[in-house]
Amino acid sequence: MKKWTRRAFIGTGILASGALVIGVAIRPGNRSSKVAGLIAEEGETVMNIWLKISPDNTVTAIIPHAEMGQGVHTTLAMMLADEMDADWSKVKFMEAPADKEYANYVVAKGFIAGNKTFPKFLEGTIDGVFLTAVKTMNFQITGGSASVRFTGQQGMRIAGAAAKAMLLQAAADTWKVPVEELKAEKSTISHPGSNRTATFAELAQAAAKVKAPKHPRLKTPEEFTLMGTSQPRLDIPAKVTGEAKFGMDVIVPNMKYATIKAAPVFGSKVKTVDTSVPTESAGLLKVLNLGNAVAVIADGYWQAKSALDRLDIEFESTENDGKNQDDIFNGYQIALEKALEEKKIEEHFRSGDALTALSGAETIVEAEYQLPFLAHATMEPMNCTAWVHDGKCEIWCGSQNPLGAKAAVAEFLDISPEQVTVHNQLLGGGFGRRSETDVIKQAVAIAKEVDYPVKLIWSREEDTQHDVYREATISRMKAGLDQSGNPVAYSHQFLFKHHPPEAADIPYTVPNQLIQFTSPSSFVPWGNWRSVDHSVHGFLTESFIDELAFAAKKDPLAFRKRLTQDKPRFQKVLDLIQEKSNWNSPLPANWGRGIAIAQSFGSIVAEVAEVEVNVDGKVKVHRVVCVADAGFAIHPDGFKAQMESGIIYGLAAAMSGEITIENGAVAQSNFHDYQVTRMSEAPKIETHIINSGNPPGGAGEPSTPIIAPAVTNAIFNATGVRIRQLPISKTDLRVSIQQTT
Incomplete structure (x- = not known):
């Protein structure tokens, strides 16, 4: 959509044939x-x-x-x-x-058109069309x-x-x-x-x-x-004072509490459960069979949770009951092979002739990477308070899309949206998880069975085992270098393409590229995870480019500079991070330094990680230097805080984040086996902002995609071991360190 033609308008999927004719009538106006x-x-x-x-x-x-x-x-x-x-x-x-x-038509317009400008006589019409579309959605x-x-x-x-x-x-x-x-x-x-x-x-x-x-x-x-x-x-x-209200803080007069146990295997249903309430159960009010889950209502959360744990619930068996993590990855491998053999693999990007260039390359570099499922692990467990009364419904929740929540409730109850009121609260962590409406609809399903408000609270175990997950994936990469170590061909086949659409693009000058993907079926529910596809491709691209630098016998930072000479913003970011990280300074034994850079959500971010791998193979990230071209940082302290947040969030995933499937169900259940970064594990983070004069870029997500490759590249620098499978904890680094000490 570099040129605003009629064909480009129709291609957006927002403007349909004839929309321009009626556009004047749907201008937003005041x-x-x-x-x-x-x-x-x-x-x-x-x-x-x-x-x-x-x-x-x-x-x-x-x-x-x-x-x-x-x-x-x-x-x-x-x-x-x-x-x-x-x-x-x-x-x-x-x-x-x-x-x-x-x-929010401005956001929808931005996602599709970016910062493109329209002819002034069309601006009102275009805005009106986008407003009409987002109202519908x-x-x-x-x-x-x-x-x-x-x-x-x-x-x-x-x-x-x-x-x-x-x-x-x-x-x-x-x-x-x-x-x-x-x-x-x-x-x-x-x-x-x-x-x-x-x-x-x-x-x-x-x-x-x-x-x-x-x-x-x-x-x-x-x-x-x-x-x-x-x-x-x-x-x-x-x-600070505690006056702020999150979803968990909501208290409504006459409110009761509920908690829930869903079928452990995705897609399963409740087979049997006794929904009668024993007379001797003080505080227990109601047991509900919701089809794919059982809910208990009580005077307090702990009473509801205790009663739920005592219930004898049997779930139906499904075809997924026996599936394990290895089965899933084996299926992915087969799906990729089949797509390639049958030439049914979809094309993401092509330039030149990568296959011919590979056949004539001086050096071939190949690698296969594997990434796990990831949960969101928001600090505030999922919750929603609902009150269904007098043909209306009120909900109190923390939602990333309150209008979408309103529409979902109206559809669920078969009432008009005007009869639904959403009291949106502060969110104790979102990361994409709170754009979903599953918990909200569950709360409403429970509340419509009683005549009082009900606060539904998921346990941490329920939160971990019934999330919507970042996709597990495999990726195959192949590149060819000429005699001078310059890449002449780049080939990449990966699984699952979600969004943003440009996430799999590379910023590096390689004349011949072939990037393809296929999307096999998966019974594990997918959801937006912080930085979405950039969190996947940041690791893939920046790990593989580091492998190419090593094969070319080039310094990793200098290699990236050489391949982005036509991108002044990248050059300035790399220059500054080279300076601020003291890139060429010596490090202690068993320490390494790694770099990664990417452009996402309008910002260009580079990170250098300094890590230590001790004789027991334990990895400690001591320091992360972050340089971000923000275009213009509206609130510099806030921008830095978001860079730090994205790094900490991505570091947890890189070090130990992994959701595994055993017998069709999620094996992890709480923070003891799905760990987040503790304060004692957090590195020193130094953030430097470049105001380049470009339009402001994003802050919440652009630092997340590259912390994993910065750390794994640093581990290679320290140990000579290339990590191609996350999390890092799956790789035993003891032997490599002991051999070098």
Whole structure:
């Protein structure tokens, strides 16, 4: 979609034949009147769907994204307030309600079009088409590192600038002066020539009647007063005092508690269970057979959990009951071989003639990699409170897509979406898991059987064994080098292609490439996992490019620089990480240094890991240096925090993260056998930001894909052992270290 043609429009799947004809009728326009009843209190003025002004001159930013620790409520409010020239001390935020008017067309447009621009006469039409589409899809998602780079850039900044223009025009009309003579600053409009001043609040009602400009002037970076600074996060004080409310904190009058046990093998059903409630069971209220799970309601969670553990539940057998991890990988190998033999493998990318170039290469390098299933392991277990009453339903949860949750509940209960209210809470970790609605629908299924609110809480074991998982996969890679060690051909066959579509692309200049994939069937449920396909291909690409550097007898960092000479942003990131990591400095015995770099979600991130492998084969990551070209970091401290978060999250997966299947069920059950990174295991992380002047990139995900290859490349540097199968804990490194000491 590099060229915006009619064919490209249709190819997006959003615009259908004839859409342009009716486009004028579906322009978004100023939808203030449609949302005023949802967001405004008495006396408040809604300037547009993203902001309102209170009589006390408070500006409230309406944020269409969930807060799960990433600080997005603060950063987006900053972007709006900066363009508006609002007094930051008078800025608040509220999360947008789960309503179709807050379906996020800006994010959908960004995912499809990126930062492409449209002819101005078409912009309103295009936005209207996207809005119509996302309303239909109930799309209010927080994910894909999209909040700042799409909603912030194309939503909040424009909303703030438009509101300022409306306030300026209202003041000009009131004072009968040219608008060019007015100044906006600290939530006031002033006319220096006549020494008149009015607050935003005083002008708000008149300004709301001014037609909103379609293309308000946005500030240049030199004019920013908030963007690019690290303002105190607005969500932190309540988290410190304990006032902040997560899904687990919800208490509703007359609420009872429920917990659940699902069939251990995916796709199985409950065969038998006694749902009668013994009279002597104090606090136990109800036992429900939900088809694929059994739920127990009680006065308290522990009473429900204890009663559930005592139940004699028999589940139906399925064709997957005897399947184990080896069976799954053997099936994947067969599926890949069959796809290749029958030439039914799909093409991701092709340039030149890779097969011919391979046949004439001086050196051939081949490798096969294997990655495991991964769970999300959010710190807050899955939960939802539901109350079904009077033909309506209310839910209290932490959702990455509250509008999608609303639609799912309405469909489940066969009621209209207008009868469903979603009270979205703070999320105690999302990582893609809380974009699903399975727990929400379970809570509603339980609540509709009783006449009181029910809080469903999954145990940690249920959370681990009934997640939606990052795909296990295998990958075959082959490359050819010429006499100078330059790659002339690159071939890659992998399993499962989800999104983003560019994840399997390589940033390196190789004239002949062939990248293919096939997607065999799997009974293990898949779900978005932090950075999605980038978390897979970051490891594959950056592990294999390191193998090529070694085969070419080249320094790994210099080799990457050589192959990205046509990419100035990559060059600057590599230059800075070489400097900040002291790349060529000596290390102690049994220590190694490894590098990885990738572009994902609009940001380019490089990481250098310093690791030690002791005589017992234990790996300790001492230091990670991270350099990120963020385009422009709106909130530098927040951006750094997200880099650190992504590194820690990815490090857990790299070191020990593995979900295995035994007899059709997940073998792991809690943090003792599905471990996360402890504080004592966390490395020192140093993050350096490059503001390159490009549009802001994502922060929540781009540091995750490359920590695993940075660490495994460092292990090779220390031991000479190449790790091609994750997690690292599966490889015995004792012999290699003992031979070198």
